[in-house]
Amino acid sequence: MADIGHGLGRLAGKVALITGASSGIGAGTAKMFSKLGAKLALSGRNEDNLKKTGDVCEKLGGNKVLCIQGDVTIEEDVKRIVEETVTHYGQLDILVNSAGILTLETIETTSLEQYDKLMNTNVRALYHITMLAVPHLINTKGNIVNVSSVNGIRSFPNMLTYCMSKSAVDQFTRCCALDLAPKQVRVNSVNPGAVVTEIHRRAGLDEETYQKYLEHTKITYPLGRPGQVEEVAAMIAFLASENASFITGAQIPIDGGRHVACPR
């Protein structure tokens, strides 16, 4: 029987590889995991930000952190990220796929370049890193948590490719969960709504529009506010822990009730 019943779930001694750890939800997850005793391999493109996350994690958890700079859309980088993690720690227990980007467009305003960039980042890269991590996760009977979105389960205007990519992530989660269940590897997703990170500004929202968007959550989100990275990280930590030992193939909305709301 799994060792259940420890709050969020202990991650002591578990080796976790987290992509997108240089910012936002990935960085918040790294900090949460370090407090719970995990041994971390953190990946991101921006070396300075990655190191900042790593330094905070070392202070919070006491374990030395392995930072691996890389671009998940570059195949050689993905191979290096997985190899360095396993060579360093000798095992892999948890993969958190948080690296992702947002673009804003409709079928009338899109380009194939934009489509390829988003799909390569949010879907192909996640597919690739998971593919390389799975043999190691089978060895440890480990688990995977994918960071999807409310956009995977609901449709929104002006977010065509992003919605498509997150629906693909959800289907990926469910299919991998079925394929890997016989090997005792669990696969789950979290589906956050609006969470305060850099992603919206990076998608091109200027400060005024971004603030209006956050303000608008008072109306569009039943709980009347956007989420914070810690609220997503807590669920990722739970799913990655033994407390979730009978959960696989789940998509957990963390969105203040956004996915059940209808406009009125």
Ligand code: NDP
């Ligand atoms: P941020 O922009 O704050 O962080 C994105 C992270 O992904 C960064 O660490 C970034 O690295 C990394 N990343 C992006 N592209 C690549 C790449 N090609 N190679 C390697 N790393 C890459 O956004 P969030 O934290 O908000 O986003 C994390 C995940 O959460 C995404 O999958 C997003 O879709 C999802 N999400 C976010 C929501 C939100 O409202 N914030 C809501 C629902 C889902 P670097 O900074 O080093 O370039």
